[in-house]
Amino acid sequence: MSWKITVSAPAQVVRAALVAHEDADDWDFSIVLGGGQTDPAEPDAWQLEAWLERKPTAADKAAITALFAGAKPKLIIEELADEDWVTLSQQNVEPITEGPFHVRTPDHPPAHGLRDFVIPASQAFGTGHHETTSGCLAMLAHMKAKGLVVRNLADIGTGTGLLAFAALHLWPRARATASDIDAVCGPVVAENAELNGIPLGDGPGKLAMVIAPGMEDPLLRAAAPYDLLIANILAGPLAELSRDFGKAVAPGGSVLLAGLLTAQEPTVRAAYTRAGFSLRARMQRGNWTILWLRRRSTR
Structure with missing residues (x-):
């Protein structure tokens, strides 16, 4: 993966976005999605993460934003080094x-x-x-x-x-x-x-x-x-x-x-x-x- 998009939000919001992803019939599966708790000491602090092998396009960002039911989440976009991030x-x-x-x-x-x-x-x-x-x-x-x-x-x-x-x-x-x-x-x-x-x-x-x-x-x-x-x-x-x-x-x-x-x-x-x-x-x-x-x- 060479690019990552991160959204930080309460647990309920990220879970709802993950469910919306599951229900999205037209989802582009070249966008690999995941999410979960970021700190055991803060159980309500979650992140949704999306990995892409390309620089995110406007359509990619719109697809991720659409998972949040009309809200406008802050998307943190970063380019990653050319490494196997799953293994790491x-x-x-x-x-x-x-x-x-x-x-x-x-x-x-x-x-x-x-x-x-x-x-x-x-x-x-x-x-x-x-x-x-x-x-x-x-x-x-x-x-x-x-x-x-x-x-x-x-x-x-x-x-x-x-x-x-x-x-x-x-x-x-x-x-x-x-x-x-x-x-x-x-x-x-x-x-x-x-x-x-x-x-x-x-x-x-x-x-x-x-x-x-x-x-x-x-x-x-x-x-x-x-x-x-x-x-x-x-x-x-x-x-x-x-x-x-x-x-x-x-x-x-x-x-x-x-x-x-x-x-x-x-x-x-x-x-x-x-x-x-x-x-x-x-x-x-x-x-x-x-x-x-x-x-x-x-x-």
Whole structure:
């Protein structure tokens, strides 16, 4: 990324802008958007950040301003050095522990007695430190503790592969398929799988990786139906994929959904109710919700 636009505003305002971004059908996805708390001591102080590979145009600035519902936010525009800012932002982060999992970057030592995952900083999302990813790890452990049996699983929007790795640890004889829309994730997942002792391939205890949007890959469709489908993406795509996920998950099977702000939960849950799912458990991490839904046996 070579340019960044920053808007500082109260938490409620930034969350509303993120929701507006999700609902914007004509959004230019070359503008990568994010947002969150800037200082733990000031929970209401948030920033919305937009990254572009070009100098922001008047149309770019207008699109970001339009997310703020008629207000005129102050846009701070800065040119960035030619560096991998995604990787830099993930360096020197502290390890996390969630249930049986310990997730760290290579510059930290392993933790004894836990399943240790080494996830280097990379261009793919999912080092475990975002509340949605750590919440998914916690929910996976909860699902296992509740007796969920998984023989066939998929991780849609896998990023670094971490959630697929965690699921294979909990259900080591399961067949696993991971996918992502971003081609950079293919080699990232392969490298992380080798680093963490996850065998690649097709079969029990192995992970197959594909690059595809949603369920649009022959391997993903052929491997269905799934006992467990994981999707830590965004609220808009989650709602759009509800029908496809309903077709891909076996009756009585589960979906683990994350990437949605709590304000977006009603919309996502309504879509999955229509697709034949019911709520089994929910968890809230900060302003994010993690959902465990099960597909009803009869629809």
